[in-house]
Ligand code: SF4
């Protein structure tokens with residue numbers, strides 16, 4: 001079987017001499033799914049991409065290929081009582097992870113959604129009595145004593161100040177499920193769970209069928225309907241192959257817990273920026289990690305736990 005190096009060699013023969021672009025395209029065309037690449041093939045892909053991105057963004061771009069470290073299982077916990085809905089995590093995530101930031105339809109991508117919800121009163125006795133009269137359709141349970149007109153979670157909100165009176169906030173993003181439905185349905189197996197926990201995507205193999213988007217119960221995946229808008233000066237040059245490297249039109253993307261940072265013992269950008277310390281991240285296999293201590297001591301729940309997707313993203317309150 002032909003290796004990538006020999007194919008690249010053949011490509012160079014077919015391309016006019018010095019036509020580096022054609023050779024790169026040829027090599028990319030025959031690139032294996034990252035999951036199946038040898039270390040040598042990964043290094044070749046890395047060098048090729050670093051060269052291409054550096055030229056494209058007029059700066060030195062690094063494409064990390066560091067793999068999972070033994071003894072690590074990443075986990076995340078978010079304190080829903082602390083979140084003030086400032087959306088700093090959303091903005092930090094966009095900047096760190098090279099998300100598209102255009103203004104036209106389909107050009108703006110945000111992996112984190114902070115849902116604003118109305119504070120209500122949950123009364124077990126009233127559970128079988130339906131919703132209060134005159135409020136129309138409500139989502140989210142028997143919200144008695146409604147304080148405003150917010151009947152379901154909203155993520156496009158622009159208050160003058162946060163936190164708002166009578167509002168509560170629930171940030172959501174990829175839950176890095178242990179049994180991810182998105183992985184099960186991918187026809188080209190380009191999305192898969194890494195050994196240290198995160199569910200990743202090899203963008204080069206994504207065919208944009210959106211099966212994973214339909215399968216995800218947490219609305220965590222985004223589709224690049226257009227060529228992503230990523231200005232040169234705003235591009236973050238510290239990237240990971242399976243993470244924040246620039247994406248292309250027609251592929252799906254999502255949160256990967258900042259692999260370019262977390263595989264080097266740094267916090268994800270959202271954890272670092274949160275002004276109230278609502279976000280905790282660490283190694284679930286280490287009982288002394290912050291996230292393990294949260295799970296051991298706090299009131300913890302997982303979103304849609306009944307679906308048995310086993311998220312490694314936990315919510316808690318004191
Ligand atoms: S940065 Fe922290 S407080 Fe602000 S919205 Fe995100 S989680 Fe909530």
Ligand code: SF4
Pocket residue numbers: 173174175176177180181182183199215216217218219220221254309
């Ligand atoms: S939250 Fe959605 S995208 Fe993330 S691993 Fe689970 S099913 Fe997949």
